[in-house]
Amino acid sequence: MNTVMKTSLLEELLSQQNIQNNLSVASLVEKILSRKEGTLTDTGAVLATTGKYTGRSPKDKFIIRDSISEDKVDWGNVNQPIDEAVFEKLYAKVIAHLKEKDEVFVFNGFAGADKNYRLPIQVINEFAWHNLFARQLFIRPTEEELTAHQPSFTVISAPSFKAEPSIDGTNSEAFILVSFKHKVILIGGTEYAGEIKKSIFSIMNYLLPEQNILSMHCSANVGNEGDVALFFGLSGTGKTTLSADPYRRLVGDDEHAWSSRGVFNIEGGCYAKCINLSEEKEPQIFNAIRFGSVLENVVMDDKSRIPNYENTSLTENTRAAYPLEHIDNIVNPSIAGHPNTIIFLTADASGTLPPISKLTREQAMYHFLSGYTSKLAGTERGVTEPEATFSACFGAPFLPLAPATYAKMLGEKIDQYDTNVFLINTGWTGGSYGIGSRIKLSYTRAMVHAALEGELNHVETTKDEIFGLDIPTQVAGVPDEILVPKNTWRDKQAYEEQAKELALKFHENFKKFSDASAEIAKAGPTYQNR
Structure with a gap:
């Protein structure tokens, strides 16, 4: 499949009447409820579950090995190579799958708060709740920016499309395929929304160093004197919790870049772990979970609609996604000085x-x-x-x-x-x-x-x-x-x-x-x- 053919398939999909472009938060919440994709908690947050995939599936993530990536990617167990032919066949199948759906949801936005270095992105979702997730986690454009928006990378997520490993060349029914040549991330077989977020981060980790910008898996905040702090750490080490400090302004909770101008957030939202969350210990995160937020795999009392953050019966990797604006003391735009x-x-x-x-x-x-x-x-x-x-x-x-x-x-x-x-x-x-x-x-x-x-x-x-x-x-x-x-x-x-x-x-x-x-x-x- 050449780039022209790929583009035509995507354009054909996006020209269909089932496409829902850049819906508001309220409209997406209505869609989620009417489509029975999730429920509302007592604070108005949407609660959705992801089935058996309650975390990332690293063994199912591949980078397409082609003329663009061959000599640049650090191939191995993390960056697993896969043939371009596998991507091309699955790409066509996923597009055909989405064309048959009653509704497909599209979000256009950015990765990177510094306008000098941001990446225009497009996220195409089979599920409305995934589209709300993307809308809240990435940087939302103004009406003027939306009019001129031309995506440089596209994420296509079709959770109900399951690969057949013996036919499609994947490891399992789930797949996350990254093509730097075609500028597409193809996700299928998994409902875990974190794959959408992390796939864009991987793209930024590929592109930013080319501009002599350090991309970083860290949170960042700023003190009253303008002093900047970075918090590096893997999931569960406390990046989100410790950067959400009532005495410091939050730049962002998970992904940043360090240029000659200073630090900027790659995202427009937070993806916080909810395990044992309480208002007493983590008031900023607790109070950020309201209308427009997405709770993932949290167990809730059916009658009171109150989430039980101590319940780990679905997973310990319970999550909350919310826009930065749900935190009171933030840096806006999410740009700061040198750490x-x-x-x-x-x-x-x-x-x-x-x-x-x-x-x-x-x-x-x-x-x-x-x-x-x-x-x-x-x-x-x-x-x-x-x-x-x-x-x-x-x-x-x-x-x-x-x-x-x-x-x-x-x-x-x-x-x-x-x-x-x-x-x-x-x-x-x-x-x-x-x-x-x-x-x-x-x-x-x-x-x-x-x-x-x-x-x-x-x-x-x-x-x-x-x-x-x-x-x-x-x-x-x-x-x-x-x-x-x-x-x-x-x-x-x-x-x-x-x-x-x-x-x-x-x-x-x-x-x-x-x-x-x-x-x-x-x-x-x-x-x-x-």
């Missing part, structure tokens, strides 16, 4: 990493490339309890280029703008998962506050004997005894065994970064199995 502080977040299930440590430049590069956390249950299919994982740049599933590309850019920017970097563990203390307890959110917030206010720049530290990290001896609002993990364990020998095991996992993982400098390679855990 003063960077925080790497990890949810360590071994309970051995310090709650907070200040990183040298070399340690920052090491831990950025490592991207360690414990993958939490529900984020991906098949994950039922936390397991150690290393995701380069805290976002490997969404990085089409080699990790060194992004790491090199980050190191240069840290040097250029003299940015402080901290590693904060939001995971377990007093023991590993199942024995210890999750570090209190109030303690983590106190540590974040101290880091952002510069209170830890010149404090006394102690060196962790296994990880080689510099741990502050005191942090206001945090008990001294929890700062050194070993002190919180009753069984000190068990602690040492767990910590050494994790240190060796760091070393083993870092072997794949053979091109890293000796200084960076030496910045990892000091313990080695000699």
Whole structure:
């Protein structure tokens, strides 16, 4: 299929009478209810469920290997290649599938808040609730911008179209196919809305570095003095929670870019985890879930329509999607200056990493490339309890280029703008998962506050004997005894065994970064199995 043929198929679909273009929030909510795609909660938010796909399906995501991508993409288990012929056949089938539907929903908008670098996108959905999701998560155009809108990339999502692996060349009934040549992302077989959001992020991670812009899997906020903070971390580590700070203005909760002009948000909304959400602990997120928001896989009381955020019977990966405007103290437009502080977040299930440590430049590069956390249950299919994982740049599933590309850019920017970097563990203390307890959110917030206010720049530290990290001896609002993990364990020998095991996992993982400098390679855990 050549590009002209692809374009004609798409134009034919978009010219049909079943196309619903750029509907308002209210109209989409009406469609969702009339089509029985979801229900309303007591606050007016839409609640939808996604069937068996309650998280991303990374084994079903492929990049089309062609003349455009061949020499640029970092091929492997993350960026799985697939033949262009597979894409072409499925593309034609999905278009034919959508042409038979009573209604198909289209959203035109942007990725990238800085107008100098934004990407015009189009999202075509079989489901109205997916279209509402896209409308709230991406940047919504003005009427004037909509008139002149010409999409550079198109997402086509048809959840009820299921592939036949033996015929279609996929791994399962679900597929996420990314074609940089045809500028199309094709999604089928899965109802999980997060695939739409993350596919556009992958595109931006491919395009922005070409413009010498660092794309980042992080949240961002701004203090009263204009100081900017970035929070890196995988799903479940606290990016959204910790960046939604009542004393700081939110730039965005998940995806950003760092140009010569400063930081800008790639999205226009937030996609927050809802597990154990409460107004007391996370008031900004709790109060953002109102009319126009989308709840995903949350269980609700049928009579009162009140969501039960503690109920994990469908999944632990319950989600809320809402526009940034649902948060009171935001930066609008979502653009800020150069970061003063960077925080790497990890949810360590071994309970051995310090709650907070200040990183040298070399340690920052090491831990950025490592991207360690414990993958939490529900984020991906098949994950039922936390397991150690290393995701380069805290976002490997969404990085089409080699990790060194992004790491090199980050190191240069840290040097250029003299940015402080901290590693904060939001995971377990007093023991590993199942024995210890999750570090209190109030303690983590106190540590974040101290880091952002510069209170830890010149404090006394102690060196962790296994990880080689510099741990502050005191942090206001945090008990001294929890700062050194070993002190919180009753069984000190068990602690040492767990910590050494994790240190060796760091070393083993870092072997794949053979091109890293000796200084960076030496910045990892000091313990080695000699």
